[in-house]
Amino acid sequence: MSPETETHSKTSARTPAMQCCLIAGQVAFVGSGPGDPDLLTVKALKAIIGADVILFDRLVSQEILDLAGPETRMENVGKEGFGPQVSQDEICARLVEHAQAGLKVVRLKSGDPTIFGRLDEELTACDEAGINYQILPGITAASAAVAGIGQSLTQRGRNTSVRFVTGHDMKGFADHDWAALARKGEVAAIYMGKKSARFVQGRLIMHGADRATPITIVENASRADQRVLETTLNRLPQDLADAAFDGPALTLFGLAPRDGAAILNDLKMELA
């Protein structure tokens, strides 16, 4: 590789290192997936079983927490809604402290830590303290939700891309974002979209979206208490209010549950 190239691009082989991955004095940021313990990755399961201490969020399911061994110290650092129960600074401080004490530290986050997981503050804290870390991806809520209604997030001839967005961030959307989403066939997965439903409806209709655009909201995706609300852009706010979801909900904009004759039995029941 020439010195010129080295400055601008770097490429090399990775060492295979896929044994169970926890190292004393390091932090593993682990995605727990949407809640079903069977949707943990094998690697995440090994990390949960092997951890000395697990700092977990409010949305990690009890069935998953129950997989940790009796020796593992469990620390609930969950945030309630928009108000922190344990501050971000405190979480960062604990991660560093436990790692510096030589523990195998797991920071367990619902879904995929790289998607709306507020991961970066904690990575920075590790960096600043010289603590090594790794990130274990998880199944994000959008994937579980869309699988649960028998649909794809992308489909040839319908949508050539899919956007993942948080409901509260959509208030900062520019006009071209709304124009793009308002086109026929577009699909978006909206995380934490309940509170912004009326706002989103207004903007999309203003930008020409069809009021009959299908919208499906999946509460507690993959969990035993999963619920599915099938609605349209036109009816979104009122149907959402009627459903009174209180669990985490993923809004699939542009998708209705698949209307197959032979769809999965429990889904048929659910939608009957």
Next chain:
Amino acid sequence: MSPETETHSKTSARTPAMQCCLIAGQVAFVGSGPGDPDLLTVKALKAIIGADVILFDRLVSQEILDLAGPETRMENVGKEGFGPQVSQDEICARLVEHAQAGLKVVRLKSGDPTIFGRLDEELTACDEAGINYQILPGITAASAAVAGIGQSLTQRGRNTSVRFVTGHDMKGFADHDWAALARKGEVAAIYMGKKSARFVQGRLIMHGADRATPITIVENASRADQRVLETTLNRLPQDLADAAFDGPALTLFGLAPRDGAAILNDLKMELA
């Protein structure tokens, strides 16, 4: 629930049914994740072990195929590039035939079957034949790739949404798509983006994107032979040509590998 509401929205409880999930005479569409067997979900692992027959794609890793039992019939239906090795019609016909013969059928797809997985044709074939199915989500390449460079796909104060797109579909992008992507801080995961690199570069620069926008391409994400190319929008086509990637590659537009002092050891080596 009033009859009026019933017509427009449906909501109900789901039955808990999370035992190992294969049923004779049904098809499970299973995401294998990006290649590391430890990034299979527990549910996918159980499905692979329990299947009577597995129809798998070219990109499913050998380590994952090796997890199937000696009794399981393995059918390679992989597609080479844009030309099908086994036609889509043939794949659909085999799924139906095996299910009708009473087998536990697994259709194993690389990554997440709901993201650029060409799932819908096969679901339709099952529907038309009256075959029940279920979809098991997998870790998509974008999640594995971004975790491997110590970054998040979303970050407060940087990007409020992330877009997943295929390189060849970007030729159908409208002007507002390009304008949105060209904004500072935007992040996109481009699947199969190698061939379209020069086209994408041209459009983004035309729409005002900064030529210094970081771009990272991860080949064989999560696998032992993973390689990482760190470049910029300005240098994308030439650096990609120099790297001569021949494995599946995920392009992270808007992201450079995290420049932490204490990032994961093997990643440090990789980027040194």
